[in-house]
Structure formats: C-alpha cells, structure tokens
Amino acid sequence: MKLSPEQSMQLAIDEAYKGATRVSPNPLVGAVVLDSEGNFLASGYHEFYGGPHAEVNALKNISMEQLQGATVFVTLEPCAHEGKTPSCAKMMAKLPLKKVIFGLVDPNPLVAGQGAAILQAAGIQTEVFSETHPGFKDTLEEVCEAFLWNFRQKKVFVSLKIAQSMDGQIGLKTGESKWITNETSREQAHYLRAAHDATLIGAGTLAADNPSLDIRHPQIQKKNKVVIVDPQGRLLKEASTLNLTRLHEASHLFWCVSEKSQEGGDVAFAKVLKVKELGGGLLDLQDLLLQLWNQGLRSVMIEGGAFTASQFLKAGLVNRLYLFQAPVIIGSGEGLSWTSAFGITEMKQRLVVKNLRTQNLAGDLLLTGRLS
Numbered sequence: 001m002k003l004s005p006e007q008s009m010q011l012a013i014d015e016a017y018k019g020a021t022r023v024s025p026n027p028l029v030g031a032v033v034l035d036s037e038g039n040f041l042a043s044g045y046h047e048f049y050g051g052p053h054a055e056v057n058a059l060k061n062i063s064m065e066q067l068q069g070a071t072v073f074v075t076l077e078p079c080a081h082e083g084k085t086p087s088c089a090k091m092m093a094k095l096p097l098k099k100v101i102f103g104l105v106d107p108n109p110l111v112a113g114q115g116a117a118i119l120q121a122a123g124i125q126t127e128v129f130s131e132t133h134p135g136f137k138d139t140l141e142e143v144c145e146a147f148l149w150n151f152r153q154k155k156v157f158v159s160l161k162i163a164q165s166m167d168g169q170i171g172l173k174t175g176e177s178k179w180i181t182n183e184t185s186r187e188q189a190h191y192l193r194a195a196h197d198a199t200l201i202g203a204g205t206l207a208a209d210n211p212s213l214d215i216r217h218p219q220i221q222k223k224n225k226v227v228i229v230d231p232q233g234r235l236l237k238e239a240s241t242l243n244l245t246r247l248h249e250a251s252h253l254f255w256c257v258s259e260k261s262q263e264g265g266d267v268a269f270a271k272v273l274k275v276k277e278l279g280g281g282l283l284d285l286q287d288l289l290l291q292l293w294n295q296g297l298r299s300v301m302i303e304g305g306a307f308t309a310s311q312f313l314k315a316g317l318v319n320r321l322y323l324f325q326a327p328v329i330i331g332s333g334e335g336l337s338w339t340s341a342f343g344i345t346e347m348k349q350r351l352v353v354k355n356l357r358t359q360n361l362a363g364d365l366l367l368t369g370r371l372s
Contacts, residue, residue: 036069169335202308
C-alpha cells in the first residue's frame with residue numbers, strides 16, 4: 001500500500017502514542033518505513049524506557065534488499081548518542097536507506113542536529129518534516145510535549161485534569177462529587193494518570209475523599225507516584241487512616257509541606273519535601289515543582305481540588321488542560337466551580353486554551369489544549 005508523506009507521518013504519530021504510559025522520561029517516538037516505491041513496509045514505536053527505540057522496532061524485521069532506497073519517517077530526530085540503547089542514527093547510517101524524514105529536531109544537546117549529521121555523512125538524505133509541512137508542527141510537538149518542555153525549560157510539565165458538569169461544576173459544596181462523568185471518561189482519566197510521572201492533589205481533597213489515586217485500567221499495569229500539597233502537614237498524623245499509605249510505596253509518595261511547618265522530617269510512609277512559603281500558608285509552587293524536578297519527576301497531573309487547581313492557574317504553571325465534561329447540569333447555587341479560587345479583573349488577563357481538541361467518550365466530551 002502506497003502512503004503519502006502526510007499519511008506516513010500521521011501513522012508514525014499514531015504509533016508514538018502507544019508508548020505513552022511507559023517511556024518517561026524519554027519522549028514518545030513512532031517510526032514508519034516505506035520501500036523505494038513508497039509502499040508501507042513496517043512501523044514501530046518506543047515501547048518502554050530503556051528498551052529499543054522506535055526506529056529499531058520498525059526496522060528490525062526488514063531485509064537489506066527491501067531497504068534498498070527506502071525512506072524512514074520518524075516523529076523525532078534519531079538519537080546520535082549512546083545511553084541505555086545504541087545510537088539510532090549510527091544504526092541507520094549502516095543501512096541502504098535513501099532518506100530519513102523526522103518530525104522535529106531533538107532539543108537534547110546530545111542530539112540537536114547531530115543525528116541528522118551522522119545520516120548525511122553516510123549519504124542518506126534528511127528532512128525536517130515540521131519545516132516542509134508546518135501544519136504538522138503543533139501535532140508533532142504535542143506528541144512529546146513533556147520531553148520538549150523538560151529540555152527547553154528544565155521544568156516539570158504540568159497538566160490539570162477536571163471532571164465537570166456542563167455548567168462548570170465539579171461537585172457539590174457538601175463535598176459530594178461521585179460520579180459526574182461516565183465510566184468511559186473515568187477509564188480515560190486512569191490512562192492519563194498512567195501517562196504522567198505523578199498525580200498531585202491538595203490536602204483538602206485528600207481529607208474529603210481519602211482517594212486511592214492508583215491506576216485502575218484494564219490494559220495498564222503500573223505503579224504511579226503521588227504528590228500531596230499539605231502546607232501545614234496536618235494530614236501527616238492521619239497517615240495510617242489513608243488509602244494512599246496502604247496502596248503506595250513510601251518512595252512513591254511525596255508530601256509537600258511549608259518549610260516553616262513544625263510537621264515533617266523523616267516519616268516511614270512518604271518523602272517529605274520542605275517547600276518555600278509565600279505567606280498566608282500558601283506554598284511557593286515554583287519551588288514545589290523545582291523540588292519535584294530534583295526528585296526525578298518530569299510530569300505531574302493535578303487532579304484536585306478546586307483550590308489547588310486555582311492556585312496553579314494563578315501562578316501560570318499549567319501547561320495542558322484535560323477537561324472531561326458530562327451532559328449534566330448541577331447549578332452554581334449548591335455546586336462547586338473548579339475555578340472558585342481563581343479570577344481576573346480584566347479580560348486581557350484571561351487564560352487562552354490553544355490547539356483545542358475534542359473527543360467523544362460515550363456521551364461525555366474530553367476537551368484538551370495547551371494553556372498560554
């Protein structure tokens with residue numbers, strides 16, 4: 001089957017997402033191989049951290065004869081360096097390929113054009129697809145957006161997940177919130193939880209819901225990490241009653257308290273992080289994220305509650321929004337808005353969601369986009 005360049009890159013993108021829950025801190029990468037006539041030969045993706053890269057998986061079962069004059073499409077520049085795996089660029093340079101077309105230049109200084117240079121030195125043509133097809137650039141960046149943010153900004157990538165009614169309520173003022181969205185949405189939310197290094201919630205949500213925050217998805221077996229924002233450390237004394245401490249290893253729980261808090265220190269069930277305080281009992285979220293970065297976390301998803309979500313929005317620290325919307329109306333009279341502690345005084349201060357996409361989840365809608 002012949003594929004156009006656009007079809008080939010889109011297929012490579014689709015392949016890349018198959019590794020979403022297992023490759024961190026590496027990027028999601030997909031690859032597609034076409035023969036000299038433009039016919040599809042194979043595809044592959046980076047399946048798990050430390051495992052073979054997408055190019056290796058796509059090329060491994062193709063004969064040298066089939067690769068004569070072949071073209072490889074890959075979402076990110078082939079790596080030039082050798083870490084847990086050999087250099088993909090050096091591996092491909094030994095093959096009788098005609099051309100390698102990659103979506104984006106890798107921002108990793110160990111690659112950053114060096115992968116392309118290795119291929120060119122071997123007589124293989126290269127092309128940056130996002131430059132020849134600029135309409136694909138946003139899509140390609142989204143594939144490995146956490147990785148790109150990590151390397152460009154040296155910061156943790158932050159997502160915010162909200163489950164709301166059509167009128168923007170996430171529950172009742174009484175604290176009742178189960179269930180606004182349907183089972184399909186909740187399963188997708190667990191997939192997103194698995195696609196991030198950690199889930200973050202505030203102490204209020206922990207006290208009200210006593211959540212498990214583990215990954216319950218029929219196709220994913222993974223232990224995730226959890227971050228608790230508890231400035232005064234008031235819930236540290238209640239650890240034995242919490243589902244979190246029963247279900248998660250101590251090395252997977254990060255308890256963020258104020259550096260001024262009398263609570264903290266070494267505890268058996270979690271890693272306690274002392275975070276700078278802004279005043280009024282609020283933590284410096286920039287410092288909190290820096291501490292999570294120093295603990296090796298590269299992406300977190302905020303899952304509650306309204307106050308925590310609002311504080312991250314106020315600080316301008318949310319990179320991506322995942323908004324699950326159910327076809328129900330709760331009403332603001334007794335409902336709770338997820339932006340209840342966030343507000344602007346001028347329209348020019350409004351937050352804009354860019355590159356918005358929607359997905360139908362058995363009647364619920366998932367809206368997602370980048371926050372400016």
